[in-house]
Amino acid sequence: MSLKVADFFAGGGGLSLGFQQAGFNMVCAVENWQPALAVYRANFLEHPAISIDLSNEFEALRLLDEFKPDVVVGGPPCQDFSSAGKRDEAGGRASLTINYANVISNYRPIFFVMENVARAANSKAYRVALDIFKRANYGLTIRLLDAAHCGAPQTRKRLFVIGQLGGRDGFLDNSLASGLSDQPMTLRQYFKNCLPFDHYYRHPRSYARRAVFSIDEPSPTIRGVNRPIPKGYLGHAGDPVPIGPNMRSLTTQERALIQTFPLDFQLPGSKSDVEQVIGNAVPVKLAEYVARRLISYIQALDNQGELLMPCQLFESKSKTATKYFASIP
Numbered sequence: 001m002s003l004k005v006a007d008f009f010a011g012g013g014g015l016s017l018g019f020q021q022a023g024f025n026m027v028c029a030v031e032n033w034q035p036a037l038a039v040y041r042a043n044f045l046e047h048p049a050i051s052i053d054l055s056n057e058f059e060a061l062r063l064l065d066e067f068k069p070d071v072v073v074g075g076p077p078c079q080d081f082s083s084a085g086k087r088d089e090a091g092g093r094a095s096l097t098i099n100y101a102n103v104i105s106n107y108r109p110i111f112f113v114m115e116n117v118a119r120a121a122n123s124k125a126y127r128v129a130l131d132i133f134k135r136a137n138y139g140l141t142i143r144l145l146d147a148a149h150c151g152a153p154q155t156r157k158r159l160f161v162i163g164q165l166g167g168r169d170g171f172l173d174n175s176l177a178s179g180l181s182d183q184p185m186t187l188r189q190y191f192k193n194c195l196p197f198d199h200y201y202r203h204p205r206s207y208a209r210r211a212v213f214s215i216d217e218p219s220p221t222i223r224g225v226n227r228p229i230p231k232g233y234l235g236h237a238g239d240p241v242p243i244g245p246n247m248r249s250l251t252t253q254e255r256a257l258i259q260t261f262p263l264d265f266q267l268p269g270s271k272s273d274v275e276q277v278i279g280n281a282v283p284v285k286l287a288e289y290v291a292r293r294l295i296s297y298i299q300a301l302d303n304q305g306e307l308l309m310p311c312q313l314f315e316s317k318s319k320t321a322t323k324y325f326a327s328i329p
């Protein structure tokens with residue numbers, strides 16, 4: 001069975017590609033930033049990438065009614081989640097998380113996936129979203145996953161909320177936990193002997209942190225900006241080797257490969273836009289890890305004849321209601 005999937009806030013398509021590689025049938029993607037749409041459209045020719053502002057819940061629902069996906073996946077943007085969770089009341093981008101929850105609870109796909117940065121869990125918008133999902137009768141699996149334990153050579157922790165309509169809480173917990181690798185994947189393990197260097201420069205957020213990394217460890221999180229080594233970089237006590245004449249920062253293409261995009265993935269656009277699209281993406285292998293676990297769960301339900309489509313769930317609900325009304329004297 002091949003379930004139909006829509007990807008909201010699709011960016012350049014990291015989440016889409018992972019779901020597609022796991023065997024889901026992508027039917028549409030939605031995004032409103034043109035540079036990200038250009039990357040998405042260059043790589044996914046079989047389904048449309050549509051430009052819609054997803055704060056418009058009515059438009060989002062209209063689109064879902066048109067494409068009728070069984071599963072909706074999405075990573076509402078994370079810029080406005082402060083760790084103290086203060087800024088999300090200000091109507092910033094974190095409210096897109098609530099828009100997403102409202103759309104899911106109105107459309108009611110049999111499964112949904114919501115991906116966020118780890119600190120989203122501390123925000124009010126996130127808690128409101130969980131409450132919306134629960135009131136819409138979703139069983140929820142909530143898990144923080146590190147890409148480095150899911151087949152990607154990068155430390156990148158992301159929070160996944162996976163919902164099953166009419167399911168039980170924690171339905172995917174065991175499955176998600178059981179496939180993780182014990183050790184984080186290093187760049188050398190992923191690229192074998194193809195990398196032309198042993199160490200590279202990654203510009204730190206602050207000079208209190210090291211900037212040199214070895215290929216015998218996972219890469220730090222790939223961010224949306226990529227800087228060359230500044231002239232006069234003084235080094236850091238944590239750098240495993242000093243900056244030498246052959247040391248350099250990663251290229252755009254290398255960063256895309258560390259995000260586990262395939263070698264033939266097209267990256268049209270300006271360098272700064274493409275770097276941002278790459279940095280925003282869910283690593284393809286992380287998305288694929290989640291998607292494969294979900295697909296196995298769905299197949300097991302289907303084999304047991306227990307995969308209820310939404311109409312069946314509404315039917316069983318209305319039967320209960322009929323019984324209830326029939327019992328009133």
Ligand SMILES: C[S@@+](CC[C@H](N)C(=O)[O-])C[C@H]1O[C@@H](n2cnc3c(N)ncnc32)[C@H](O)[C@@H]1O
Nearest residue numbers: 009010011012013014015032033053054281282
């Ligand atoms: C974290 S990125 C998603 C990355 C994507 N899931 C991937 O794996 O490549 C969030 C995306 O949401 C998009 N976005 C932000 N606000 C939006 C809005 N109001 N409507 C639609 N898309 C929006 C951003 O342009 C960005 O590409």
